[in-house]
Amino acid sequence: KIKKEWLDILEETKKNKILIEKCKKEDPSCPLVAADVSGNTALKEKKTVKEEKEEKINLSLDWIQELPDxxxxxxxxxxxxGAVDLLAKLNSYLQDKPSTYAVQELRAKVDPRVKHLIDVLVFELSPNRSLRGGPKATRRAVSQLVRLGQSTKACGLFLQNRATAVQTAIRQLRIEGATLLYVHKLCNVFFTSLLETAKxxxxxxxxxxxxxxxxxxxSCSALKMFVDAFSKQVFDSKENLSTAAECVKVAxxxxxxxxxxxxxxxxxxxxxxxxxxKAVLQSNKDIIIEATKHRNSEEMWRKMNLMTPEALGKLREELQNCGVRNFDQYIGEDCWVNxxxxxxxxxxxxxFFLEEALKLYFPELHMVLLENLIEIILVAVQHVDYSLR
Incomplete structure (x- = not known):
């Protein structure tokens, strides 16, 4: 509407200017009254529009006057x-309204209070204030920061708070008893916290x-925190392959x-x-190779006599559990094994090594596992080859 009024004034001014120039050509003594009239009209129109704007914004309402307090x-x-509701109400009221001097004056009173409110909400999200209640304890402050248009800040503070909470929970775990028991506790604490945080x-x-x-x-940085605690207990303490495999499986x-x-x-x-x-597989491979070489040095190439059917049955069961299904073809007479x-x-x-290693398996370890198996088997094959010569 205002734009249209200005365009009309501009059009009228152009017409007056044309008339004045035409008048000058016909009569040089023609007065410039028309231009003055047009100018006065424009000023009056401008003043009227401004006054209309001022009149449209009513800041004398009680709730607006009392809002800062x-x-x-x-x-x-x-x-x-309640504070955020008041601010939302004010913003809704001033929406699409021009920024007059009175509005700017009101904003000057409100803005410092908004900043103070944000500072208080940030303090509410500090770890010392909201660690005990879990993720839900942060919900109130986070939701109000989001309403104030501070989503990025709320997100950062929320995640920082949860990182501290997870770290504290891991540190408070007592390292006692079997390693596998500790890993179960560690996984329960960490992944439960991660799940709650995600929700x-x-x-x-x-x-x-x-x-x-x-x-x-x-999430990635939190998982790294978990792995550091996990590795310190499982790998740094030099647990055997079986225990390490079970712990990794649980994780x-x-x-x-x-x-x-x-x-x-x-x-x-x-x-x-x-x-x-990789280090665990390498270490266990070296142990097996060393043990194999030691046994090979004492090899007599004699078949075994298990003496009793019970002992033979037990050995058969052990090998079947290991995955050896064709053991019966090596059984001779009277409990002899060829x-x-x-x-x-x-x-x-x-x-046993293969069974436990497969519990650790994932694609990135494929070649490492194959190389270790090949090295172990080559030691045995070389011994057989040497014995046959």
């Missing part, structure tokens, strides 16, 4: 929802897609459960564990 009261009483995050930041990438980054199973909410961190867990798992002790011990050891 009410904000102070709400913040002091920790009524954050709370989705609830607080629904529709804010920009924050989800921050959550993924945070992988817990990690897979996260995919139920759309958060698949399994491949990241593999990447973090790869170095330690295999030397060295070959039997090597078979049981390498099958």
């Amino acid at each position: 009410n904000l102070d009261v709400c913040i002091a009483q920790r009524n954050f929802e 709370e995050f989705e609830m607080d930041f629904t529709g804010d897609n920009g924050c989800y990438s921050a959550f993924i980054v945070w 992988k199973e817990h990690c897979k459960h996260m995919s139920e909410i759309g958060l698949d961190l399994t491949f990241i867990l593999h990447a973090f564990l790869a170095k330690d798992l 295999i030397s002790y060295t070959i039997l011990a090597f078979t049981k050891q390498i099958m």
